Amino acid sequence: MDALTVIEKGSLQKLSHNIDDYPGGVVIPLDKPLKWTSADAVRKIKFLAQKHFRKRNIKVGHAGTLDPLATGVLLICLGKATKQAEALQAQQxxxxxxxxxxxxxxxxxxxxxxxxxxxxxxxxxxxxxxxxxxxxxxxxxxxxxxxxxxxxxxxxxxxxxxxxxxxxxxxxxxxxxxxxxxxxxxxxxxxxxxxxxxxxxxxxxxxxxxxxxxxxxxxxxxxxxGGFTVSNSLSMEEVVEILKD
The missing domain is CATH 3.30.2350.10 (Pseudouridine synthase)
Structure with a gap:
């Protein structure tokens, strides 16, 4: 299984425009904004990812629903990382x-x-x-x-x-x-x-x-x-920055 590419706070980097450069897929630990549903976050990031990677059918999902009135770690999976969403969701x-x-x-x-x-x-x-x-x-x-x-x-x-x-x-x-x-x-x-x-x-x-x-x-x-903490998670604004077209 190819290794996941994890984008965390403190190691922010511009992502390549080719999703195939990340054979294991990409995981973004998002600090989900208050009043956003988990589906809202996925839709927003999928829109950004489609433009960034120039690929309309890119797969984007999350590993564990977080209620709208909650904030904190929501793992967003891009590309082949979606295949590991279930394993990520199973973590403590x-x-x-x-x-x-x-x-x-x-x-x-x-x-x-x-x-x-x-x-x-x-x-x-x-x-x-x-x-x-x-x-x-x-x-x-x-x-x-x-x-x-x-x-x-x-x-x-x-x-x-x-x-x-x-x-x-x-x-x-x-x-x-x-x-x-x-x-x-x-x-x-x-x-x-x-x-x-x-x-x-x-x-x-x-x-x-x-x-x-x-x-x-x-x-x-x-x-x-799992091993992802809110202190190492990205704000939605930071996600927008790394997925700029």
Whole structure:
């Protein structure tokens, strides 16, 4: 298998106009902008790559969806690197998550309005530590109904937005580590190391419920994906620069 060409911050270089100069393909760790979907990022970079490489049918994809309200590492694969997207996606992820306790939303994040409030004043640091310790390990997790999961060929979020009943099947995931970064009620900030397929929104919901309260995600950064970190990821502006026609 030919080696991947990785373009990281600090080693910015103009890419050749011939994609065949990169037999293993190119991987760009992107710091995804807030409110962009992963598909938005792929479309933008594919447009740039088509012009840069003078090739309309160039393959561009990503290795692991990142929610619109999240920022951080989104691996963009160009050319033959798309064949390794699945392997890249399977690597361990790390997130910094801000959870607001005492309230829930249908989407488990800020996409939807608060639908219920709960007491949270009883929550102590010791209680949070105990709950987080219990959540480390392999487990079944229920994905959010407002997610890109496919149900009989239809995206779950499309069914939810249409008002249809959505029943999500649990997925087997692993939480490798949970670390408290900050705790100031009603806010809780945690560092999460987890497997592919983990929904941090669902984790926020589950933490709130385990604390006899509610919880929803109010901020999310994917700080690492495999060996790629957000500090070494490129902004969209930097990607535009290296793919200038």
């Amino acid at each position: 992820k790390e997130y910094i998550a801000e959870i607001t306790l005492g309230a829930t939303t249908p989407s488990y994040d800020l996409e939807k309005e608060i639908d219920a409030t709960y007491p949270y004043e009883h929550i102590t640091l010791d209680a949070v530590k105990r709950v987080l310790e219990e959540m480390v390990g392999e487990q079944d997790q229920i994905p959010p109904i407002f997610s890109a999961k496919l149900i009989d060929g239809t995206r779950a979020y499309e069914m939810a937005r249409a008002g249809e009943e959505v029943v999500m099947k649990p997925a087997r995931i692993t939480i490798y580590a949970l670390e408290i970064m900050d705790f100031s009620l009603p806010k809780l900030v945690v560092r999460v190391k987890c497997s592919k397929g983990t929904y941090i929104r669902s984790l926020a919901r589950d933490i709130g419920a385990a604390l006899d309260s509610g919880g929803h995600l109010t901020g999310l950064i994917r700080s690492a994906s």
